[in-house]
C-alpha cells in the first residue's frame with residue numbers, strides 16, 4: 001500500500017445496496033422507488049418504509065436537492081479525516097433524504113441551501129456520492 005492510496009474507510013456494498021454503488025460508478029444517482037405508493041426510498045432496503053410493500057424498483061434520480069440538516073465534524077473518529085468536514089442530510093427532489101458529505105467550507109453551508117450531486121472516484125472500483133452547492 002503506497003502513501004498515495006486512498007486512506008479513508010470505504011463503503012462495503014451489500015447485495016441490497018450494490019445497484020446504488022454500481023450506478024455511482026457510472027456517475028448516476030439511482031434510488032429505490034416503491035411501485036405501490038410511489039415513494040422514493042433511501043437507504044436501500046427490502047421493503048418500503050411508507051406502505052411496507054416489497055415491490056421496490058430502481059429509478060434514476062435528478063441529483064438535485066436541498067440541505068435538510070447538517071453538522072460540521074471537527075473531531076473525526078478516524079485519523080484519515082484531518083480537516084473539518086460537512087456531514088449533511090440532503091432532501092432530494094424525489095423526497096428521499098440521504099446522509100452525505102457536502103463539498104464546501106462550513107461557512108458556506110446553510111439549511112435549505114440548494115445542492116447537486118457529484119461523483120468522487122476515490123479508487124478504480126469505488127465511487128463516492130457527494131453533494132456541492134448548486
Ligand SMILES: [Zn+2]
Pocket residue numbers: 034035036037038039048049050051052053
Ligand atoms: Zn410504498
